[in-house]
Amino acid sequence: MGRVAERLAQLSVTLPDVAAPVGAYVPALRDGDHVLTSGQLPFVGGELPVTGLVGAEVSAEEAADLARTCTINALAAVASVLEGDLDRVVQVVKVVGFVASAPGFGGQPGVLNGASRLLGEVFGDAGVHARSAVGVAALPLGASVEVELTVRVRD
Numbered sequence: 001m002g003r004v005a006e007r008l009a010q011l012s013v014t015l016p017d018v019a020a021p022v023g024a025y026v027p028a029l030r031d032g033d034h035v036l037t038s039g040q041l042p043f044v045g046g047e048l049p050v051t052g053l054v055g056a057e058v059s060a061e062e063a064a065d066l067a068r069t070c071t072i073n074a075l076a077a078v079a080s081v082l083e084g085d086l087d088r089v090v091q092v093v094k095v096v097g098f099v100a101s102a103p104g105f106g107g108q109p110g111v112l113n114g115a116s117r118l119l120g121e122v123f124g125d126a127g128v129h130a131r132s133a134v135g136v137a138a139l140p141l142g143a144s145v146e147v148e149l150t151v152r153v154r155d
């Protein structure tokens with residue numbers, strides 16, 4: 001078991017199977033020494049556990065948990081192009097998060113902390129990243145949060 005797999009186990013995180021794309025794209029793609037993921041929704045067992053606008057139907061705390069789930073799914077997508085070996089991740093470069101936000105909701109950075117904290121717990125200093133937290137009117141399938149990652153990897 002690799003270092004990252006061991007850390008995930010300590011955190012009681014199991015990487016799921018990569019969700020099938022809901023369009024004409026791939027979940028993750030390697031470009032040189034980077035892996036970029038498509039936006040990942042918070043699927044659990046093929047279902048969205050919660051839908052709706054954050055700040056109305058979904059609390060900021062629930063949304064932060066959803067961002068964490070999106071990030072777990074994004075890590076599964078990264079692993080899928082690295083033969084399952086997340087120890088090859090050298091640095092999490094950037095996280096982009098979209099939050100389906102009720103009018104007036106401005107807590108997107110707090111929601112995305114759910115993603116950022118997990119990456120720090122898993123990768124330590126290599127999990128420190130640049131980030132964008134964007135409020136949007138709607139996301140695919142009524143999801144509340146969507147997260148995409150860019151990571152630098154080694155062979």
